[in-house]
Amino acid sequence: MDLSEKTIAYYNTHAEEFIANTVSLEFSDKQMKFLSYLPENALILDFGCGSGRDTKYFLGHGYRVHAVDGSREMCRKAAAYTGIYVKRQLFSQLDAQNCYDGIWASSSILHLPGQELYEVMGKMTAALKVPGVIFTSFKYGSYEGERNGRYFKYFTEDSFQEFMRDAEGLKIEELWVTADVRPDRSDEKWLNLILRKN
Numbered sequence: 001m002d003l004s005e006k007t008i009a010y011y012n013t014h015a016e017e018f019i020a021n022t023v024s025l026e027f028s029d030k031q032m033k034f035l036s037y038l039p040e041n042a043l044i045l046d047f048g049c050g051s052g053r054d055t056k057y058f059l060g061h062g063y064r065v066h067a068v069d070g071s072r073e074m075c076r077k078a079a080a081y082t083g084i085y086v087k088r089q090l091f092s093q094l095d096a097q098n099c100y101d102g103i104w105a106s107s108s109i110l111h112l113p114g115q116e117l118y119e120v121m122g123k124m125t126a127a128l129k130v131p132g133v134i135f136t137s138f139k140y141g142s143y144e145g146e147r148n149g150r151y152f153k154y155f156t157e158d159s160f161q162e163f164m165r166d167a168e169g170l171k172i173e174e175l176w177v178t179a180d181v182r183p184d185r186s187d188e189k190w191l192n193l194i195l196r197k198n
Contacts, residue, residue: 004070004090004092004111004112004116004151006146006151007070007111007149007150007151008070008071008090010149010150011050011069011070011071012071012072012074013073014149015071015073015074015077016077018050018051018074019050019051019074019077019081021182022050022053022182023051023053023081024053025053025181025182026181027057027106027181028057030106030135030137030178030192031054031057031058033135033174033194034102034104034133034135034194035061035063035102037173037194037196038063038101038102038133039101040062041062041063042063042064042101042102043063043064043066043100043101043102044058044063044064044065044100044103044104045065045066045067045068045099045102045103045104045127046058046065046066046067046068046104047091047094047103047104047108047109048068048069048070048091048105048106048108048109048111049067049069050069050074050078050107050108051074051077051078051081052067052077052078052079052082052086053081054104054106055067055078055082055084055086056081056082058104059082059083059084065082065084066087066100067084067086067087068086068087068088068094069086069087069088069089070088070089070091071088072088074086075088091108091109091112091116091120092116092119092120092123094124095123095127096126096127097126097127098126098127098128098129098130099127099128099129100127100129100132101128101129101133102132103124103127103128103132103133103134103135104134105124105134105135105136105137106135106136106137107137107190108136109121109136110137110138110153110154111150111151111152112153113151113153114144117153117163118163118167121167121170122167122168125167125169125170125197129197130198131197131198132196132197133173133194134170134193134196134197135193135194136192136193136195137190137192137193138153138154138155138191138193139152139154139155139188139189139190139191140154140155140177140188140189140190141154141155141156141189142154142156155191156191157175157177157191160175160191161175164195169197169198170197170198171195171196171198172193172194172195173194173195173196174192174193174194175191175192175193175194176191176192177189177190177191177192178192
């Protein structure tokens with residue numbers, strides 16, 4: 001079983017626990033910052049939608065949303081929660097071209113190893129219209145590897161800027177660090193990014 005299969009297996013097995021811990025988290029500051037870059041009636045891809053929390057928020061604010069996740073159980077539960085179809089799709093299977101005004105990849109593509117992450121970022125760029133934006137977030141630090149049944153890639157400001165040095169068609173619009181919003185994780189930090197297609 002490769003890294004991505006192990007991570008997906010984790011979410012299939014732990015879907016209820018993960019959703020219980022994340023579906024009600026307060027994320028409106030990040031959601032509103034992302035939406036401030038989008039036109040009215042924008043089409044958003046929720047890329048690794050998990051519980052469907054953010055999809056539901058965007059729908060409730062009048063945006064159109066396509067939601068995808070690699071976990072069968074997450075797709076089933078997110079569809080029930082949001083009331084829309086949620087497609088089961090691996091990150092590497094994204095093949096849309098010039099389709100989305102925004103891609104929301106909150107705490108999702110951090111599960112990809114470096115080279116695969118780089119390739120998926122290229123697919124995300126291709127899927128965006130110009131001047132579309134991506135919101136994404138990574139655990140803060142320098143760790144890369146498996147933890148608790150899932151693969152994680154951490155970044156700092158400097159390491160992400162270095163990672164993006166050779167990325168074509170994307171620029172960093174905003175970059176900021178926040179504390180984890182989960183009450184038992186307040187000592188953990190996240191690197192948050194708005195990336196723009198140019």
